[in-house]
Amino acid sequence: MRSCLLILLGILLHLQVHSQQLNPQLIGSANWKLTNASPVKEKITTTPLSFPLQQRMVLNSERKIYKKNIPSERKLIHNGPTIPVIETLTFIGKKLPAPEIVNAPPLQIRDNAIYNLSYTNKEHGFAGTNSFTFAEDDKYNIWISSSNGLIKYDGHQYFLYAYPSPNIATTETSILIDHLKRLWLVSENGIYYIHNDSIFTLQSKTLEFSKINARKVTADKQHRIWIATKEKGVLCINNKTVSIYDKRAGLPDLYIINVFVDKKGDIYIGSGLSGIVIIQPDKMISLFRHPEKLDWNGFLCFAENEDGIWAGLFNGALINIGLKDTIHYSFTGSFREQINDIIPVKTGLWIATLSNGIYYFDKKRTVNINHNNGLAYQSNFRLFHDSFGNIWISTFISGFSRINDNSFYQSDFTNYIDAQVNTVIPEKGKGEWLITFGQGLCYRTKGGIIQYIEPPTEKNKKLIYINDGIVNSDGSLWLGSYAWGPTKVTKNKFTCYKINEIPDNNIITSVKRDFNNTIWFSPIKYGLMYLKNDEFWRYTKRSGLLSENTIRLYTDQEKQVHIVSDAGLQRITRRGLETFYIDNKLFTGIVGEQFIVDSATSILTTSSDGLFIQHHQSIYQLSTNNGLYSNQIKNIRRDRAGRFWIATNRGIESFKMTGLSITEHTIYNESNGRFVSDAQQVFIDDSGYPAWNINGKKLTYDSVFTTPAKKPLFFIKNLILNSDTITGNNDISFLPNQTLIIDYRTIYWGKENHLKLSYQLIHNDKDTIVISVPINGKITLNNLVPGNYQIILKGTEKNKIYYAEPFNIIVNPFWYNTILFRCIIGFSVVAAIILYFRRKAKRQLKINVLLEEKVKEQTATILKEKNALEESLHVIDAQNQEKEVLIEEINHRVKNNLQFIMAMLEMQMNKQYSKETLQALLSTSRRIKAMSLVHEMLYAKPDTKGISITSYIYQLIDNLKEMAEGGNETQVDIKLSIEDLTFDSRKALSMGIIISELMSNSFKHAFKDIQKPQIYIELKKNKLTKNIELVFEDNGNGITTTTNESGLGRRLVDIFSRQLAGSYELTTQNKFRFKLVINQATA
Incomplete structure (x- = not known):
């Protein structure tokens, strides 16, 4: 095995963070083209219907926090410093047993959650039955004490450690991790701590810590460990000594439930019998010395913020000990709630109660999270604030819960009518008109909302669903109703102008007033309506509208009415009807609204194309192509701090904008709460900050309530090379046939289910491989090409990308390479x-x-x-x-002899013989001529290596034609296709005899009753087979074999064909065809 170098048990990889910023893309110039200077107008006839109105007041309702001033019964116990008994400690340790490891499934979310909460329990994979307290180590693992043992949770697995004493499991166990990385275990059955892989108990002169009945452990700023006990008072462990605060130090009793050290160093001791004892540098005092008078039973917890010390009681709610007053708080008004724990965050407090869930409490609000709105259990015990800003909640019942990032929280509207508001129309110096969809026309005053309703006797309510409206100078209003057309409202009545021609039940989506005080209406699928001189008119496509399906209207700074349809954007100006173009191209997007940023800049929201920013005449686009999370924009608003907020189909986005520079782009989605993607249009509430309506609840963003942003943390747990764990401090090197396993984990508490992880394997020649992996797991590397590599873990969450510090490996070549x-x-x-x-x-x-x-x-x-x-x-x-x-x-001499024989035959043929005799002499002469011609050509050549078959056949044919035509009146058309080949004398003679016999046969027998006799002869060498092929054809009547002469000719053809090593075939149907194939390999 090759020796390799590195780490590592739990090395933290440093991160680089990259955010995809919004970069507006220039797409062209705005251009409004005049469509029609004098649009055609159609007059509309209406039927006015008037109805009476009544008013009723709907009062606001707010969650109330009950409080009262109470006396603190402050009493001096003694003057002067409090002197504890100090003893030297000894430590006894033993090996910690190996834990049981259980895979940890993702945390769950309840269906009714209106906060960003998650939880788990035994049924969902938790390693314990319940939970008591939490702690966080330097590697960001969460430690949980439970009745089943001590549990370490890394987001991927549970590590269950058995308690040193089985009796600990039957009681509450308090845990704490100090600055020396010691994990303290405090219970009714002893005090212990765990360090590295060992567990220790302590002893002093008078104390055996394994037998002390302890309640809670905490640490102060000086890193001293404070432990509240039931019989030994308060113990303070500092290095190798223990300070004992008991009756010898002046405590009135030893039954201590809790101990807390404030920022000044004052020690607050919660006694089960004597109220609160405060040890200050120069005195000891007591508060609430007679808790029985108030029917209290113990101070369970303490916390501190700028308002002073907060104390939670067993059955006496919450007390704030301020510099001036002591105030008693109650969330229910009973002042009897059991407050189990308090932790301060920013300007508020998180408070755990026994039966009322969890409260967030500050000067502005009280938020209650309970079983009815997402919390797993109504009864909760301890709280823990981790490094990522999440709140962990323990419960004696089952499992644990966690409050994750809550940049947004839901609450009830102060008035239920607010849940259905569409449009708000401020009225200067007074209140504001509310256009609602479900509660009709309303007016907000300081104490509540005035609702304008029809008399109870009116069953068919007409003024319930309103889409839009405007206020007239005389105080009346024009409204766009859902089913009753344009509606005018005065103080005591309203009038609906029913238009029978409008389809879809007279639905009016928008009402706007232009620069001429003309009132415009957008009816669905009925073009564009306007009111002038108490008469209704409308524009249609004949008037120049792109479409009669008008979706909505909006006005710009110059009070020009813009018309949004399913075919584009138009506006009414002093010139007439104009249409919007970008670089002379018709704009066809569906605009939601126009937001005026400043005199030079405005923003258009669209239903599918993101945002369009008009700066002077230039048009810029923001979409998913250049950083936006969604292109489906519901609306946009700007809060009091100048930050823009947009609601989309995928959640919420915000950014700051200076000129065309966009910064601090933030995306909020399910990682901030599963409900965020359900947010409707954003509005700015009374505080000047954004809010949304979600199913009748108010979703509020509040930076005070927000969990601080935290980066994910990447750890390498182990490096394993061919089953051996690697240690060292240099780059890892190994051979191509070895396998490296990188066991890693990711900590991203609160957002672990929303982080997508991959790793980049970068070769030294810059080739990069990107592979997706789970957020916790193992990376296996083998069969790599030799070279230097970097491994970079990459986490992606929303528009942020997190890169871990590169991890270097070297793949060495084999020795022979x-x-x-x-x-x-x-x-x-x-x-x-x-x-x-x-x-x-x-x-x-x-x-x-x-x-x-x-x-x-x-x-x-x-x-x-x-x-x-x-x-x-x-x-x-x-x-x-x-x-x-x-x-x-x-x-x-052969030629001369053959010519002599031919001359003798010709002399014989001049005599009177029978026809058969003459024919035999003629055939003999013809055959001798063929032989003679061969010798004549050989004699004429300068060498004797062969003769040209082409010349030979042409001369032979000429002689045969003369002999044949001498006795026939009909001329025979002979066509030749002879390839220029060279034959020796034997082959040439054989070929000549065959052709001679075939022609003689055709002349004798073939052309009876044939007007245009034809003969076709072809001799060639086949390019594929290399064989020589002879084809002889005539257009006669076929061949007869009845005569002896004909039989001799057939035999000669057969004999000479075999001499040429050839094979032939005859066709005699309707014509004569002879084909001879000579195999050159055997000829």
Whole structure:
């Protein structure tokens, strides 16, 4: 095994954070084109219907916090410093047993959660039955004490450790991790601490810590450990000593429930019998010395913020001990709630109660999270604030819960009518009109909302659902109703102008007033309406509208009415009807609204194209292509701090905008609460901050309530190379056939289910592989090409990307692939080649001497043989010349003899013979002519190597035609296709006899009653098979074989075909066709 270097149990990888910022993209220039200077207008007839109105007041309701001033019964116990008994500690340790490891499924979310809460229990994979208290170590693991044992939770697995004493499991166990990384265990059955892989108990002169009945452990700013006990008072552990605060130090009793050290160093001791004892540097005092008078039973918890010390009681609610007053608080008015724990966060407090859930409490609000709105259990015990800002909640019942990032929280509206408000129309110096969809027309005053309603006797309510409206100068209003057309409201009545021609039940979506005080209405699928001189008119497509499906209207700074339809954007100006273009291209997006940023800039929201920013005449777009999280924008608002908020179909986004520079873009989605994606249009509430309506609840963003942003943390737990754990402090190196396993984990408490993780494997030649992995797991690397690599863990959450510090590995080549080895081999080969050629050169010199001698001998021998060969060649040349002369003489004599025989046959044919005799003589003459022609051509050639078959066949055909046509009146058309081939005399003679016989047969038998006799002869060499093919065809009546002559011709054709090593086939139906194929390999 190759030795490798590195870490590592639990190395934290440092992070770099990159956010995808919004960068507006210039897409063109705004251009409004005049569509129609004088639009065609249609008058609309209406039927006015008037109804009476009544008013009723709906009062606001707010959650009330009950409080009262109470006396603190402050009493001096003694003056002067409090002097505890100090004893030296000894520590006894033993090996901690290995934990049971259980996989940890993701935390759950209840369906009714209106806060960003998660939980788990035994049924959902939690390793314990319940939970008592929490602690967080330096590697951000969460430790949980439960009745089943001590549990370490890393987000991926539970590590269940058995308690040192089985009796601990039956009682509440308080835990704490101090600055020395010791985990303290405090219970009714002893005090212990765990450090590294060992568990320790303590002893002093008078105390055996394993037998002390303890209640709670805490630490102060000086890192001293404070423990409240039931019988030993208060113990303070500092390094190797313990300070004992008991009756010897002045405590009135030893039954201590809780201990707390404030910022000044004052010690608050919660007694079960004597109220609160405060140890200050110069005195000891007591508060609430007679809790029985108030029917209290113990101070369970303490906390501190700028308002003073807060104390939670067993059955006496909450007390604030301020600099001036002591105030008793109650959330229910009973002043009897059991407050189990308090932790301060920013300007408020988180408070756990026994039966009323969890409260967030500050000067502005009280928020109650309970079983009815998302908390897993109504009864909760301890709270813990982790490094990521989440609140962990323990419960004796089952499992635990956690309050995650709550940038947004839900609450009831102060008035239920607010849950259905569409539009708010402020009235200067007074209140504001509320246009609602479900509660009709309303008016907000200081104490509540005035609702304008129809008399109870009116069953068919007409003024319930309103989409939009405007206020007239005389105090009346024009409204766009859902089913009753344009509606005018005065103080005591309202009038609906029913328009029978409008489809879809007279739905009016928008009402706006322009620069001429003309009132415009947008009816669904009915074009554009306006009111002038108490008459209704409308625009249609004939008037220049892009579409009669008008969706909504809005006005700009100049009071020009903009018309949003499903085909684009138009506006009414002093010039007439204009249409919106970008770079002369018709804009077809569906606009939601226009937000005026300043005199030069405005923002258009759209239903599918994101945001369009108009700066002077330039148009810029923000979409998912350049940083926006969603293109479906519901609306946009700007809060009192200048921050823009947009509601989308995927959640909420916010950013700051200076000119065209956009910064601090933040995305809020399910990681901030599953309900965030359900947020409707954003509005700015009375505080000047954004809020949303979610199913009748008010969703509020409050930076005070927000959990601080925290980066995810990437850890490497182990590096394993071929089953061996690696240690060291340098880059890891290994061979290609070895396997490296990187066991990593990610801590991102509160958002672990929303982080997507991958790793980049970067080779030194810049090749990069990106592989998605779970947020906790193992990366296996093997079969890598030798080289230097970097591994970078990459986490993505919303628009933020987190990169871990690069992790370097080196894959070494095998020894036989190293440069050194290759150099050695190269030098060796070169040396061997040089040595070889030097030796070869020496041998070659010796060989050359011998060769020279041999060459001389062989040269003499060759010269002798050459002379002998030359003499032989002369003899052979003389013999060849004699043979050629003889062959020419033979051919000449054979030709003369054949011509003599032909002459004798011609003389015989001049005599009177029978027809059969003459025919036989003619056939004999024809055959002899074919043979004679061969010898004549051989005699005429300068050499005897062969004759041209083309010339031979043409001459043969000419002779045969003369012989044949001499006795026939009909001319025969002979077509030839003869390839230029060379045949020896034997083959040429055989070919001539075959053609002669075939032509003779055609002349004799084929052309009876044929007006235009034709013969076709083709001789060629097949390019594929290399065979010679002869085709003979005529257009006669076929061949007859009845005569002896014909039978002789057939036999001759067969004999000479076999002499040529050929095969032939005959076709005699309706015509004669002969095909001969000569195999050159056997011919």
